[in-house]
Amino acid sequence: MEDQSQQDRPASPEVRARVLGSFDRQGLMAHLGARMARIEPGRVHIVLPSRPEVTQQHGYFHAGATSAIADSAGGYAAFTLFPENTDVLTVEYKINLLAPAVGDHIEAVGTVLRSGRTLTVCQLEVFGVQGDHRKLVANGQQTLIRVNGPTR
């Protein structure tokens, strides 16, 4: 995939600014306490620290919180490859919860698998991170659509 050859180097300042501007308008991300951790062309990392406000009934991260940052990570990964004055919407995603999501924080990584003119497909991974230990707790796949119009 051409996209992946671009990963592992930072995104341009313009792309970073567009991604961060949009992320800051996502009320949910701030409310959960999520923050943008890394922005590369075709790959975005979002981190969510552990706190009682994001748990399910056993004190693990709620699948909804895990999915929310996974969905945003994939959406912004797609967005890094879009031209100006376009925006991104999630069409659908599927996620497997592989293991209880525990740790100091969880980290979602969205990676573009295929970037088309209309549709983009991303891989979604979420890791539970405790100190040096990093474990894959969720894995998914997402379809996104590019829409025209100014990024609001």
Place this chain on the structure above:
Amino acid sequence: MEDQSQQDRPASPEVRARVLGSFDRQGLMAHLGARMARIEPGRVHIVLPSRPEVTQQHGYFHAGATSAIADSAGGYAAFTLFPENTDVLTVEYKINLLAPAVGDHIEAVGTVLRSGRTLTVCQLEVFGVQGDHRKLVANGQQTLIRVNGPTR
């Protein structure tokens, strides 16, 4: 499906108590402002009022918030059919975001399609509700697993 014949009548007080007890331990649901709206055997409704804390960059409900209540609605729908001293975990789900999620509130409906000894499959629907108007904004499918042990 046998399960569906039981829907549309309220769950027993014991089942209601178990579901509500578990729901109240989900930090994320309280933090989002979600509330349990209806509990039937094999079907559960969860409502999430509109507020800036649950939005994406355009002010719509964030797909992560939509998914979070859909996931919980499906999980508790499965849970209503489980025996005592068991619990439920989401194995995976897939959700299509059909339309921008707008309204006074959104309402997730989880419905058991098939209830097995180990695995349960649910349908997930989320409606945007504005006054009398009710529109399907997301549709999904979820697999859950029953685990033994006291409901904590």
Place this chain on the structure above:
Amino acid sequence: MEDQSQQDRPASPEVRARVLGSFDRQGLMAHLGARMARIEPGRVHIVLPSRPEVTQQHGYFHAGATSAIADSAGGYAAFTLFPENTDVLTVEYKINLLAPAVGDHIEAVGTVLRSGRTLTVCQLEVFGVQGDHRKLVANGQQTLIRVNGPTR
């Protein structure tokens, strides 16, 4: 959904001809022994008789055969609502195999849940049919894209 109000009445002769013409060009459907059983606006039924050529290792219908007719049923359900000189491609689908697929035949029903200008979302159901007995053996959800160009 507006589309569903049109279901349960037969499709127009023009739509039927376009669907059947395309179906007849699907080498796989003929090779499996599948046949088009019903064409309504936004809903299509495809039937696959039991034979050793479509089984998995226990003699049940193979998930691949079940999925193949489900995918085609959803694709043609979408296609019934498209204008002339367009065609349909599957973007993705997800399917749960709910029970062993057994019977004289299986029947896939694809139903349009949402029909947009670019994307269509379908529900997929597959039933195992043995005489009068009809059991849901698979349930899924599918995203399709409309593409321009003559239907070849």
Place this chain on the structure above:
Amino acid sequence: MEDQSQQDRPASPEVRARVLGSFDRQGLMAHLGARMARIEPGRVHIVLPSRPEVTQQHGYFHAGATSAIADSAGGYAAFTLFPENTDVLTVEYKINLLAPAVGDHIEAVGTVLRSGRTLTVCQLEVFGVQGDHRKLVANGQQTLIRVNGPTR
């Protein structure tokens, strides 16, 4: 993942024999013309040569054929890690068709992402292969369940 450390070396003769024995009982694989190409612990490759019997309406490989070998590749990848006298069933899978599936043949690769006592999760990839050229045409994710009983 522990499983992946075992990949890239061949499976034991016993595992190979069990996998091939089961594969040979899948009537659909023979009928499509698919063959087992590689068996490693936690990873299986299945190849399907191009022929009119596996096409959709434009002459590409039908999504149903693509999915069928992807499903079997994932199922057997899981099966390589199972103890004797157990068997594998597909619970569900989701697949994105990324590009038209063309080539001399397509090759499905199923890889175990997580192997649990009850459930296994696999990644599914399908490549279109034309001479030296190899292109990812489908990507998916699958959940499987281990069942007890003699491998028939």
